[in-house]
Amino acid sequence: MSKVRIRYLVSVIFLVTVLFTGSSVIAAPPDNFTATMVMSGMEMPMARMGTKSRTENPGMPGVVTISLGDMKKTIMMNTSNKTYLEQPLQDQERTPNAYDPDMVIDKKKVGTDTIDGHPCIKYDAVFYRKGKPEEKYKATLWEAQDLREFNIQTELTIPANPKDPGARGKMVMKFKDIKLGAAKASMFEVPGDYRKVSSVQEVMGMGSMEDMMEMMKRMPKGQRPPRP
Numbered sequence: 001m002s003k004v005r006i007r008y009l010v011s012v013i014f015l016v017t018v019l020f021t022g023s024s025v026i027a028a029p030p031d032n033f034t035a036t037m038v039m040s041g042m043e044m045p046m047a048r049m050g051t052k053s054r055t056e057n058p059g060m061p062g063v064v065t066i067s068l069g070d071m072k073k074t075i076m077m078n079t080s081n082k083t084y085l086e087q088p089l090q091d092q093e094r095t096p097n098a099y100d101p102d103m104v105i106d107k108k109k110v111g112t113d114t115i116d117g118h119p120c121i122k123y124d125a126v127f128y129r130k131g132k133p134e135e136k137y138k139a140t141l142w143e144a145q146d147l148r149e150f151n152i153q154t155e156l157t158i159p160a161n162p163k164d165p166g167a168r169g170k171m172v173m174k175f176k177d178i179k180l181g182a183a184k185a186s187m188f189e190v191p192g193d194y195r196k197v198s199s200v201q202e203v204m205g206m207g208s209m210e211d212m213m214e215m216m217k218r219m220p221k222g223q224r225p226p227r228p
Helices: 003-021 200-204 209-218
Strands: 032-039 042-049 052-056 063-068 073-078 083-088 103-115 118-129 132-144 150-158 169-180
Touching: 073 200, 083 200, 103 132, 118 150
Parallel strands: none
Antiparallel strands: 032 042, 032 169, 042 052, 052 063, 063 073, 073 083, 103 118, 118 132, 132 150, 150 169
């Protein structure tokens, strides 16, 4: 797997996480919940409270990503080595930001469905930045009516990457074990004894991108980031 594709996959996973767990524009009305996000064979515990979201990646034990929409930044921390990295939210590559007023979204009802016993309204959606209308993302959303229109399932169409024409396809994300109102403020804070670092490699306990690629190769098949 090339370095370009690894960076692209990381940006796509971040896109899904931010847009559909940290967005008041695309995601459903509930603004406080915990759940398990299921995507490409991975089950990721996550939480949301207001404009804050938290996601744990089982393929990278101990690594937690926190998105702070009100502060326009993300935090990656490692509970094993007690390190963390802060990055400006707007610096995320290829990622339309739900808190950005430049975001445009068009959502259209296309029917009804039932997902895991939850009655849902199904929508087709297209979203992009005004400044980058050529980067359109398409998705189908299922909003559970018995969970206050919680976006319980999303099918995202991944756009072509000019640097890697083969990196495209569809990604399906579902939520289960949903508990409305269960998120707590402490879930989105860095513990006081954690050490701030300046690179992803330090958070991961690695020295280079090559080390990260090697780690991804060693992951169990069901826990690897999806290959478009």
